[in-house]
Amino acid sequence: MSLLDELNEPQRQACLVTDGPVLVLAGAGSGKTRTLTYRIAHQIQSCGVHPGQILAFTFTNKAAREMKNRISALVGPDSRFMWIGTFHSVAVRILRENIRHLGYDDRFVVYDTDDSKALLKDIVRELNWDDKEWPPSLFQNAISRAKNRFQSPAQWDDPSFFGERVGEVYRRYQKRLKDLNALDFDDLIFQTVSLLETRQEVRDHYQRRFRHVLVDEYQDTNLAQYQMVRHLVGPEGNICAVGDDDQSIYGWRGADMRNILEFQRDFPGAQIVRLEENYRSTQVILDAANAVVKHNHERLGKELWTRKGEGDQIRLYRAPDEESEAWYAAEVIHEAVRRGRRLSDCAILYRTNAQSRAFEMAMARAGITYRLVGGKRFYERKEVKDVLAYLRVVFNPSDDMSLLRVINYPRRGIGDVAQRRLREFAQEQNLSLAEALQQADAVEGLSAQARRASQDMAELLGRFRGQEGESLADRVRHIAEASGIMMQLRQERTREADDRLENIGELISEAKRFEDEQGTPDLGEFLGWVSLVSDWDETDEDGGGVWLMTVHSAKGLEFPLVIVGGLEEGVFPHARSMDEGTVEEERRLMYVAVTRAEEELYLTNAETRTMLGRTTANPASRFIKEIPESLISRGQRLAAPDRATGAASHRVEGLELGQKVRHPRFGWGTIVALRGEGDDTEVTIAFPGGGVRSFLAKFAQLTREETGLSGA
DNA sequence: TCCACGGGCATTTTT
């Protein structure tokens, strides 16, 4: 009858404690999101809480969207009054309304890591330091860490040689950001905290408004985020933090486990609820996970269990080298598919991205489609950033960095010298670069050509600015066209340029989608949204194929069959963690890896592995030894692949270069390379779509053109 | 303005 009847006892408990602080320790697969959404729905439906009084933080947009959808399914359209978002998006929202108190203009733009690196580089050059010796990334890390600790340039106090220099750059960097009217990711949190700390009326306003604050993935919060939460939680102390100390794997980027470990101290009277019943995995898998993580000392402690039953033993396979390890994975998947699993049920997880190569090759050879998670993100692609840079300048004329990015892209005759003059002029006159362009006539030392080009550019920007009434998608399209970016790419006539054009098209569609969904053509809102969104959030479930990703990327996901590769000392746990004394975090990572599996778990490693050009022999990972023997069975190489598929070696005969063949999945293509003999023949095929793939011929089930028979 | 070469570097990633 009641919503809460659908929950188990601890889950219900987590929903019923609605006054005062609660910490929900939600083990992997324990129905965390379900509990959170039901808690909110319950408060709205039965406790007289208005949706507008609810503020919920997540770490990713994906999580925010999911939570929103699930709650709106339970409580209906009123859910739109809730604030559910990432720390960063909530911060942007608060700052847009209040940032003037801090001396910024409310049309600020958000700089991503690349933008901020470019700015730092500019500063290092301005100081005439050698940027080999003083790489921008070094400052970027130091500054980010300072901001995460909530340390301003004024509070920076490190008298060491290195520290002094960081302090110098940090001061200049903040000054420049403010002049540019830009905030970097860390600033979003940092400035929000400053605002809430110094402006009591602002703090009171939000505290009165949000009577109930929820934080998901609490173990991943850093100090600045913790302070942001603290300031937003009102005197009633209605905070519900949900997290799992055993899944804290982002310590290296500032996440501070102390936030979760010391929750009861920070929020006196806090109740702790443990969700230990797991709805995902078999008991064998959970026993392994429990056994591993038990070796950690820094934890609150909990033990997962399930009603699902024992399940199969975990398979362990030690390969001679990483190629055989990958090949074993291909065999496992091949065999699983024969048993009826879909490729998308299977995931291969590894510690470092470098390990993906061997797996990719093996999948390609076995003709298994796969999708690689990670890599360059949509909004970080050059062409997308180029168009966005125009948009940013249009929105925020102070954004010199974005203007510098596009001032000569496409080329329009404002060379190095002219740029330098313009910048000097802007600095002397205390103008933005955009204003300097407009006043090019007054700039000394500009060639007639540069002068004209500058005025043209200023005029172009002015025209872009004058299109406020139009739809967002039209504005984006117009800017991409009129800037000459599209033209430039069209002229290149290469595959790559076509891809880039397509990406710009995608950006335009994205603008349209944004306008439709958000109901506003506001450029600032769009830019704010774009800078806080990654496209991994948008990954659609199309295509199918085995998942290849790092354990970090796999957090929050689940798969019926999981293969964890590279379980060797030095790889997983990573050598670096041993030096730095962070093996406990590696162990939590192992815990995350293991608990991704629903039914089948394979652990693999290699006796020797070639890394960074050196072949090393690594002993098996300590994490394997931490799993009780009784849960493990040694993996065997499965039947030789050719027998498994029934393909006979003579079928490979008759392949030749230039021949047209048909692949069951990729269609017709042309053989462009043949390597090896007999069972080992590897055939490389170019497909008209542009893809070039290699397969082991005996696996590939190729059909020849002339006969149409299953040959090859 | 583009390409080619070489040096340096090499966990994990979201916002």
Place this chain on the structure above:
DNA sequence: TGCCCGTGGA
């Protein structure tokens, strides 16, 4: 070993 970035030459 492979990739990315920056530089320098044509």
